[in-house]
Amino acid sequence: MPDHVSTLEELKQTVAAFAEEREWVQYHSLKNLAMSISIEASELMERFQWVDNPESNKLVDDSSARQAVEDELADVVIYALQFANRANIDLSDAIERKMGINAIKYPIDKSKGRSDKYDTL
Amino acid sequence: MPDHVSTLEELKQTVAAFAEEREWVQYHSLKNLAMSISIEASELMERFQWVDNPESNKLVDDSSARQAVEDELADVVIYALQFANRANIDLSDAIERKMGINAIKYPIDKSKGRSDKYDTL
Amino acid sequence: MPDHVSTLEELKQTVAAFAEEREWVQYHSLKNLAMSISIEASELMERFQWVDNPESNKLVDDSSARQAVEDELADVVIYALQFANRANIDLSDAIERKMGINAIKYPIDKSKGRSDKYDTL
Amino acid sequence: MPDHVSTLEELKQTVAAFAEEREWVQYHSLKNLAMSISIEASELMERFQWVDNPESNKLVDDSSARQAVEDELADVVIYALQFANRANIDLSDAIERKMGINAIKYPIDKSKGRSDKYDTL
Numbered sequence: 001m002p003d004h005v006s007t008l009e010e011l012k013q014t015v016a017a018f019a020e021e022r023e024w025v026q027y028h029s030l031k032n033l034a035m036s037i038s039i040e041a042s043e044l045m046e047r048f049q050w051v052d053n054p055e056s057n058k059l060v061d062d063s064s065a066r067q068a069v070e071d072e073l074a075d076v077v078i079y080a081l082q083f084a085n086r087a088n089i090d091l092s093d094a095i096e097r098k099m100g101i102n103a104i105k106y107p108i109d110k111s112k113g114r115s116d117k118y119d120t121l
Numbered sequence: 122m123p124d125h126v127s128t129l130e131e132l133k134q135t136v137a138a139f140a141e142e143r144e145w146v147q148y149h150s151l152k153n154l155a156m157s158i159s160i161e162a163s164e165l166m167e168r169f170q171w172v173d174n175p176e177s178n179k180l181v182d183d184s185s186a187r188q189a190v191e192d193e194l195a196d197v198v199i200y201a202l203q204f205a206n207r208a209n210i211d212l213s214d215a216i217e218r219k220m221g222i223n224a225i226k227y228p229i230d231k232s233k234g235r236s237d238k239y240d241t242l
Numbered sequence: 243m244p245d246h247v248s249t250l251e252e253l254k255q256t257v258a259a260f261a262e263e264r265e266w267v268q269y270h271s272l273k274n275l276a277m278s279i280s281i282e283a284s285e286l287m288e289r290f291q292w293v294d295n296p297e298s299n300k301l302v303d304d305s306s307a308r309q310a311v312e313d314e315l316a317d318v319v320i321y322a323l324q325f326a327n328r329a330n331i332d333l334s335d336a337i338e339r340k341m342g343i344n345a346i347k348y349p350i351d352k353s354k355g356r357s358d359k360y361d362t363l
Numbered sequence: 364m365p366d367h368v369s370t371l372e373e374l375k376q377t378v379a380a381f382a383e384e385r386e387w388v389q390y391h392s393l394k395n396l397a398m399s400i401s402i403e404a405s406e407l408m409e410r411f412q413w414v415d416n417p418e419s420n421k422l423v424d425d426s427s428a429r430q431a432v433e434d435e436l437a438d439v440v441i442y443a444l445q446f447a448n449r450a451n452i453d454l455s456d457a458i459e460r461k462m463g464i465n466a467i468k469y470p471i472d473k474s475k476g477r478s479d480k481y482d483t484l
Binding site for chain 2: 006007008011014015018021022023024026027029030031032034035037038041042044045047048051052053054056057059060066069070071073074075076077078080081083084086087088089091092094095096097098099101102103106108111112113115
Binding site for chain 2: 274
C-alpha cells in the first residue's frame with residue numbers, strides 16, 4: 001500500500017507537539033526512549049509469538065488482528081520519532097546513510113538469496 | 122534538526138528494492154521482521170545500558186557515539202519500513218490514527234507532567 | 243540433560259561475588275539490570291532470527307552454535323540472578339508461586355494443545 | 364534473601380511437566396522460546412520505563428509493585444528453564460562456564476569500578 005504523503009519531518013512535529021502539550025519531555029531521556037522503542041517492539045513481536053513464519057504473514061488478513069499489529073508498529077515508529085527529536089537526528093538522512101553502509105556490507109553478488117550475517121559471507 | 126524532505130513512501134521503496142535485489146523477501150516473514158525490529162531496538166538500547174538519564178542525553182555529543190546511535194536508530198526504522206511493505210501498511214496513516222488513540226487515552230488535563238500509564242490516570 | 247546439583251542460592255552467591263569484586267554494584271540498579279536481561283535475551287534471539295521453528299531446534303546440533311546459544315542463555319540467567327540479589331528476591335519461591343498462578347490461568351482442560359492467551363480461552 | 368533449596372534440576376522438571384500436561388511442547392521451538400524470554404524480559408523492563416536508576420531500586424519497597432516485579436522476573440526464568448529443557452542444556456554448567464569466560468574478559472584490576480565493555484578496557 002503506497003504511503004500517503006507525510007514526510008518524516010511532519011510526523012516528527014506531530015509527536016513533538018504531543019509530548020510538549022503533556023509536559024512529557026522531562027521523561028524523554030534518550031535512555032528512556034530507547035527502552036520505550038524496545039518495549040513497543042516486543043509488543044509487536046508478541047503478536048507473532050507462537051505462529052510459524054508462513055502463518056505470521058496470514059495473521060494480518062484478519063481485520064482486528066491487522067488493526068492491533070498496525071497500532072503496535074505505529075508505537076515503535078512514534079518512539080523512534082521522539083528519539084530523533086530529542087537527539088536532534090535527521091532520520092531520513094540517517095536511514096539513507098545506513099542503507100549505503102548496508103549495501104557495502106551486503107554486496108548483491110555475495111548475499112543474494114542468503115540470510116548469513118555479513119561477517120560470515 | 123529538521124528532517125529533509127523524504128516521505129515514508131520514498132523510504133519504503135528504497136528498502137523494498139534493497140531486499141528484492143538480494144532475494145531476501147523469502148526471509149521477511151512478519152514474524153522474522155518483528156523479531157528484527159526488536160533485535161535492532163535492543164542494540165540501540167545497549168548504547169545506554171549503564172548510564173543514567175541525564176548522562177544518556179549527553180552521550181550523543183560525542184561524534185563517534187552519535188554516529189553509532191544514528192545507525193542503530195536507522196536500523197530499527199528500516200525494519201519497520203520492511204514490515205510495513207510486507208504487511209501492506211500505510212505507515213503514516215497508522216501513526217496518525219495511533220496518535221489519535223493516544224490523545225484519547227492521555228487527555229492533556231489528566232496526563233500533564235505525569236508518566237503514569239493510562240489505566241491508572 | 244539433568245542439571246547438576248547447583249541451587250539457585252549457590253549461583254546467586256557466585257554472581258554477587260563477581261559484581262562485588264569489580265565494584266559493579268553501583269551500576270546494578272534494577273532499571274539497568276532489567277535492561278541488561280532484555281539485551282541478553284535479544285542476543286539469544288538473534289541466533290534464531292532467520293530460521294523457521296523446526297530449523298531452530300536443529301541449530302544446536304552444531305557444537306559451535308550450541309556453545310554460543312548456551313553462553314547467551316547463561317547471560318540472561320546471570321543477570322536475572324543479579325536482579326534477584328539486588329531486589330532481595332527468593333527466586334525459587336517466585337518461580338513456584340508464578341507456576342501456581344499460571345496453573346490457574348491455564349487449566350489443563352481448557353488449554354490442552356492450544357497456544358491461545360489465557361484471556362481468550 | 365537466601366533462596367530456599369530448589370535446584371535448577373527440580374525447577375526444570377516442574378516447568379517441563381507443566382508444558383507436557385498441556386501438550387505445549389509442540390509450540391516450544393527454540394525460536395519461539397527465545398522470543399518468549401525476550402517478551403517477558405521486556406515486560407519486566409516496562410516496570411522501570413520512566414524512573415531513573417535510584418528510583419528504580421525503591422520501586423520494590425511497595426508490596427504490590429514488588430509482587431508484579433517478582434512475577435515478571437519469574438516468567439523470564441521459567442522460559443529460560445523451558446529453553447534449557449528443549450535444547451538439552453545443563454544450565455548450572457552453562458552459567459558456571461560463562462562466569463569463567465566473564466572473569467577472563469573482565470579482569471578485576473582492569474574492570475574495577477568501570478562499566479566499560481571488555482573490548483574497550
